[in-house]
Amino acid sequence: MFLAVKNMFKSYQGESVLCGVSLELEVNQTLAILGKSGCGKTTLLKAIAGLTPAAGQIYVQGQDINLLKPQQRSAVYLYQEPLLFPHYSVFENIAFGLRLRKLAPPEIDRRTAQMLEDLELAEHPHKMPHELSGGQKQRVAFGRALIVQPMLLLLDEPFASLDPETRSNMQALFKRLTAEHGITSLFVTHDLKEALKMGDRLGYMERGKLDLFPDYAAFAADVRTGMSAEIEFWKKL
Amino acid sequence: MKKVILAVLFALFILPFGYLVLLSVASSWRFPEVFPSQNLSLIHWASLSRTGVDWLSSLATSALVAGVVGCLSTTAGFLSSHVLSIHSSRKLWITLAYFPYAFSPVIYAYCLSFMFNVLDLTGTLGGVLIAQFILTYPFAVLFFFNHFDQQLREMEALARTLGSSTTVVFWKILLPISKHTLLICFFQVFLISWFDYGLTSVIGLGQVKTLSIMVYQYIGEANIHVAAIAACLLSFPPLVLLWFNHQFVFKKV
Numbered sequence: 395m396f397l398a399v400k401n402m403f404k405s406y407q408g409e410s411v412l413c414g415v416s417l418e419l420e421v422n423q424t425l426a427i428l429g430k431s432g433c434g435k436t437t438l439l440k441a442i443a444g445l446t447p448a449a450g451q452i453y454v455q456g457q458d459i460n461l462l463k464p465q466q467r468s469a470v471y472l473y474q475e476p477l478l479f480p481h482y483s484v485f486e487n488i489a490f491g492l493r494l495r496k497l498a499p500p501e502i503d504r505r506t507a508q509m510l511e512d513l514e515l516a517e518h519p520h521k522m523p524h525e526l527s528g529g530q531k532q533r534v535a536f537g538r539a540l541i542v543q544p545m546l547l548l549l550d551e552p553f554a555s556l557d558p559e560t561r562s563n564m565q566a567l568f569k570r571l572t573a574e575h576g577i578t579s580l581f582v583t584h585d586l587k588e589a590l591k592m593g594d595r596l597g598y599m600e601r602g603k604l605d606l607f608p609d610y611a612a613f614a615a616d617v618r619t620g621m622s623a624e625i626e627f628w629k630k631l
Numbered sequence: 632m633k634k635v636i637l638a639v640l641f642a643l644f645i646l647p648f649g650y651l652v653l654l655s656v657a658s659s660w661r662f663p664e665v666f667p668s669q670n671l672s673l674i675h676w677a678s679l680s681r682t683g684v685d686w687l688s689s690l691a692t693s694a695l696v697a698g699v700v701g702c703l704s705t706t707a708g709f710l711s712s713h714v715l716s717i718h719s720s721r722k723l724w725i726t727l728a729y730f731p732y733a734f735s736p737v738i739y740a741y742c743l744s745f746m747f748n749v750l751d752l753t754g755t756l757g758g759v760l761i762a763q764f765i766l767t768y769p770f771a772v773l774f775f776f777n778h779f780d781q782q783l784r785e786m787e788a789l790a791r792t793l794g795s796s797t798t799v800v801f802w803k804i805l806l807p808i809s810k811h812t813l814l815i816c817f818f819q820v821f822l823i824s825w826f827d828y829g830l831t832s833v834i835g836l837g838q839v840k841t842l843s844i845m846v847y848q849y850i851g852e853a854n855i856h857v858a859a860i861a862a863c864l865l866s867f868p869p870l871v872l873l874w875f876n877h878q879f880v881f882k883k884v
Binding site: 443444445463464465467468469470471472473475477479480481490491494495538539542548 | 782785786788789790791792793794795796799804807808
C-alpha cells in the first residue's frame with residue numbers, strides 16, 4: 395500500500411474534528427473525499443501534510459511520516475486559492491521547488507519550460523501573478539506543485555473559486571497531468587459531480603469520520619452522498 | 632474646481648514650512664505685521680556656522696536615535712507580529728500592546744524613569760534609545776498585526792509543503808512580500824522617534840541633545856528665530872523621507 399493513514403485523532407478546544415480516521419491508497423490513485431463544510435476534511439489533509447499536529451500514524455511506502463516536518467514529507471498541499479508568490483513571475487513560481495532542491499540551472503530551465511508547455515502557459519513565462527486569469531493562476535499553482543514530483547498531492551477544493559467552464563477544464567487538466575506524472579492524491583470537495591470525476595476511489599466524511607467505498611455502486615447506495623437523490627432528480631425531468 | 636481645491640490643500644500643507652523658513656530669515660517681525668518689517672537676511676543661519684558643532688551633533692544624534700529605533704522596532708515588531716499571528720493568546724498580547732498609548736509620552740516617561748534611574752540609564756544615549764524602543768515597539772507590533780493575514784499564513788504553509796525550511800520561507804517569501812510594509816513601518820517609527828520630545832527630555836535629562844530638544848530649548852529661551860532654524864532642520868529629513876517613500880514605495884504598492 396502506497397499511503398496508509400491509521401487512527402488519526404484531532405480535537406480543537408475539546409471538540410473532536412478527526413475521530414479515528416483510517417484510509418489506504420494505492421500508488422497513482424486519487425481518493426476523492428466528499429463532505430460538507432466543517433466535517434474535518436481540511437483538517438485531515440493538513441494533518442497528512444504536517445501543517446497541523448494530529449495523533450495517529452501516516453505511512454507512505456511503509457515509512458511513518460507523522461513526526462516529520464512538512465518540508466520533509468514530500469506532500470504538497472494545494473489550497474482553494476492558487477496562492478502564487480506575488481513577487482515571482484510565472485516561470486519563477488513554477489521553478490520555486492526546483493531551486494529549493496538546488497538543481498542545476500539548465501535542468502531547472504528545461505523542466506520548467508516543459509511544465510509550462512504541459513500547462514499551456516508557454517507564452518506567459520514572464521507574466522506576474524496579477525496579470526493572470528483565475529484559471530491560469532490555478533494552472534501555475536498546479537505546475538508549481540507537480541514539478542517537484544511529490545509523493546502525495548493534497549488538494550483542498552482547488553477549483554471551488556473558478557467559473558464552471560474553467561473548472562471543467564481544470565478537472566480535465568488535473569486528470570491528464572496526474573496520470574502523466576504518476577501522482578497519488580487526495581482530493582477534497584463538497585461537489586458530488588467533481589468527486590465522481592476526480593476520484594479513482596471515493597470516500598465520504600461526516601463529523602470527523604471517514605467512510606471509504608469499494609466501488610461507485612456502494613457510493614451511490616449511501617444516501618448521505620446525495621448521489622441517489624441526484625439520479626432521481628434527472629430521471630424525473 | 633478640483634485643481635483649486637488641490638492648490639488650497641497644497642498651500643495649507645506648505646504654509647507652516649514656509650512660515651518657518653520666513654521666521655528663520657526675518658530679523659524683525661512683530662505682531663500684528665503680516666510679513667517681516669525689515670529686510671530678510673541669513674544672519675541667523677550664519678550664526679549656525681559659529682555654533683556649528685552643536686547643531687551638527689544634534690542632527691547626528693537625532694538621525695542616530697531615529698535610525699536605530701526605526702530599525703530595531705521595525706524588525707522586532709515584524710518578528711513578534713509574525714509569532715503573534717498564530718499564537719493562542721494573541722488577543723491578550725495585542726491588547727497589552729496598546730498599553731503605552733493609554734498615557735501621554737511624558738507621563739509614560741515618568742513611569743519609566745524610576746526603572747531607568749535604578750539601571751543608571753537616565754541621561755545616556757542608550758537610555759533614550761531603550762525608552763524610545765519601548766514606546767515604538769508596540770506600535771510596530773500593532774502595525775504588522777493585520778499584515779500577517781490568513782492568506783500570507785497559507786502561503787507560508789504552502790511553501791513549506793513545497794520543501795522550504797522556516798529560514799527559506801522567511802527570506803524568500805515573507806521578506807520580499809513584506810518589503811513595502813516594512814519600509815512604511817520604518818518610516819513611521821523613524822518619524823515618531825525623530826519628533827519625540829517627552830521621552831527624550833525626561834529620560835535624557837537634557838544631556839542627550841536631539842534636534843527636538845534644541846527646538847524646545849530655544850522656544851523656552853524666547854529665541855524664536857533660532858528655534859525656527861532648528862525646526863527647519865528638524866523638518867527637512869522627514870520631508871526627504873516622505874519624498875523617497877512617494878517615489879519608491881507608494882508608487883509600487
